[in-house]
Amino acid sequence: EADIYQTPRYLVIGTGKKITLECSQTMGHDKMYWYQQDPGMELHLIHYSYGVNSTEKGDLSSESTVSRIRTEHFPLTLESARPSHTSQYLCASSEYRGTTEQFFGPGTRLTVL
Amino acid sequence: AQTVTQSQPEMSVQEAETVTLSCTYDTSENNYYLFWYKQPPSRQMILVIRQEAYKQQNATENRFSVNFQKAAKSFSLKISDSQLGDTAMYFCAFMNPAANSKLTFGKGITLSVRP
Numbered sequence: 001e002a003d004i005y006q007t008p009r010y011l012v013i014g015t016g017k018k019i020t021l022e023c024s025q026t027m028g029h030d031k032m033y034w035y036q037q038d039p040g041m042e043l044h045l046i047h048y049s050y051g052v053n054s055t056e057k058g059d060l061s062s063e064s065t066v067s068r069i070r071t072e073h074f075p076l077t078l079e080s081a082r083p084s085h086t087s088q089y090l091c092a093s094s095e096y097r098g099t100t101e102q103f104f105g106p107g108t109r110l111t112v113l
Numbered sequence: 114a115q116t117v118t119q120s121q122p123e124m125s126v127q128e129a130e131t132v133t134l135s136c137t138y139d140t141s142e143n144n145y146y147l148f149w150y151k152q153p154p155s156r157q158m159i160l161v162i163r164q165e166a167y168k169q170q171n172a173t174e175n176r177f178s179v180n181f182q183k184a185a186k187s188f189s190l191k192i193s194d195s196q197l198g199d200t201a202m203y204f205c206a207f208m209n210p211a212a213n214s215k216l217t218f219g220k221g222i223t224l225s226v227r228p
Contacts, residue, residue, distance in 0.1 A: 104158035
């Protein structure tokens, strides 16, 4: 079944640690996105990609980085986590053409102590 | 830049009743898409309904329908025969396909369906 996956679902870490949030989709979508969402708040786009080796920064400035080496995989990395990074991170994907619907993963809830 | 405004932070409705969630947006574009997404507690965000701006007919998906008023830049969601499973946060979103197809979200509204 085609879907979009995120791991881990929950992560609690200490300040200064390097972390990578994983996102994979099995729908063959070219476009992928990372959103940051504080509890009960709207989503803000922090990164997006139109395909392999394509990455762009989103509307909200973020200290995280992303890579797109494979179509199905779009990991997000924080080199040195801080308490201000505590948030929920949502990954999404969509086709390059045709339907404009974005499909969302379940999210990773990150807490930095 | 586009903005999406959802001015009601939360609403409550009795099961089987009808509720309308409001959304307004601001854009200078003529061609765009509007969406309502549903985010149940601790569950995945899913698309509820989509409206293309060039279509005058309001979109409908089973119990969900929209009232799209292009001139007023208004896009409300009506949920008929509310069910307990409709309890969720609902986000209105705007997309300009000519601007990298990025979604701009409103702040969302928390809807509670009472048994």
